[in-house]
Amino acid sequence: xxxxxxxxxxxxxxxxxxxxxxxxxxxxxxxxxxxxxxxxxxxxxxxxxxxxxxxxxxxxxxxxxxxxxxxxxxxxxxxxxxxxxxxxxxxxxxxxxxxxxxxxxxxxxxxxxx
Amino acid sequence: xxxxxxxxxxxxxxxxxxxxxxxxxxxxxxxxxxxxxxxxxxxxxxxxxxxxxxxxxxxxxxxxxxxxxxxxxxxxxxxxxxxxxxxxxxxxxxxxxxxxxxxxxxxxxxxxx
Numbered sequence: 001x002x003x004x005x006x007x008x009x010x011x012x013x014x015x016x017x018x019x020x021x022x023x024x025x026x027x028x029x030x031x032x033x034x035x036x037x038x039x040x041x042x043x044x045x046x047x048x049x050x051x052x053x054x055x056x057x058x059x060x061x062x063x064x065x066x067x068x069x070x071x072x073x074x075x076x077x078x079x080x081x082x083x084x085x086x087x088x089x090x091x092x093x094x095x096x097x098x099x100x101x102x103x104x105x106x107x108x109x110x111x112x113x114x
Numbered sequence: 115x116x117x118x119x120x121x122x123x124x125x126x127x128x129x130x131x132x133x134x135x136x137x138x139x140x141x142x143x144x145x146x147x148x149x150x151x152x153x154x155x156x157x158x159x160x161x162x163x164x165x166x167x168x169x170x171x172x173x174x175x176x177x178x179x180x181x182x183x184x185x186x187x188x189x190x191x192x193x194x195x196x197x198x199x200x201x202x203x204x205x206x207x208x209x210x211x212x213x214x215x216x217x218x219x220x221x222x223x224x225x226x227x
Contacts, residue, residue, distance in 0.1 A: 004157070042204055042217035043158070056214070090157055099208030099215065100146045100165040105157035 004106035006091050012112045015081060021109045023074040023091030029104070031097045032074040034066060035090040037108070043090055049074060050097045081113045116141050116209045120218035128226045133192040135221045137205030140186060147188045148206040148215075149179055158204065164188060175199070200225045 004025045013019050023032065031050050035043035048056035049068045063085075065077040074091055088110050092103040121136040139145060146165045150158040162173025169181045179190045188205060205218040 006157075040220075042220050045214065088155075092158075100163075102148060102160045102163050103158075103215070105150075105159070107157045108155075110155070 004104050006106035010110045018079045021076040025093040029093035031094045033092040037088040083113050086113045116216045118207045118216050118218035120221050124222045126224040127195045133195045135190040137188045139207045146208040149190050150204045152202045195225045197225050
């Protein structure tokens with residue numbers, strides 16, 4: 001099974017809402033990533049978890065809060081977002097954080113902030 | 115510092131003709147290089163990767179890429195385009211020092227019938 005799943009597929013939220021994105025993999029991967037992708041742009045790295053610990057935070061605003069409850073799950077908690085945060089949010093996983101390992105991407109969550 | 119340049123933002127080919135998507139990189143270290151494909155409203159799928167083994171790398175769906183250190187290039191090719199190849203393609207270089215991946219700006223491939 002080489003699948004990364006993400007829920008929900010689509011999410012519309014107001015600027016005062018709190019919501020969460022979920023990502024799951026069952027490949028035994030020990031590194032998991034959140035990316036943000038705006039239309040017609042490449043993905044931008046937000047967070048990296050290695051062995052369930054946050055190892056990279058790319059200076060992401062605190063209204064985005066990642067969580068890794070266990071080695072298979074990765075969440076992204078959202079609070080007080082801005083309309084410019086509307087984007088496709090991609091989760092990925094890899095065997096480890098060694099950069100020779102390829103990343104497996106989920107289908108993404110399309111987020112719209114109104 | 116690492117960087118990736120995809121030389122064409124759009125490439126248009128006819129079905130059955132060869133595909134060439136160009137990628138140049140700069141790296142201070144021995145890089146790992148990847149090509150990913152993204153179909154509309156989908157996640158990214160790995161096509162192939164280079165990690166200092168054979169310089170000619172074969173991937174899925176008939177794609178291959180050649181690592182040329184002297185030219186700092188990693189161009190993606192396919193002998194015969196199929197309609198299903200129409201998508202966005204990203205060249206990615208890794209930075210082993212900082213455990214990061216650097217994405218090129220992407221090339222949109224259009225395949226005409």
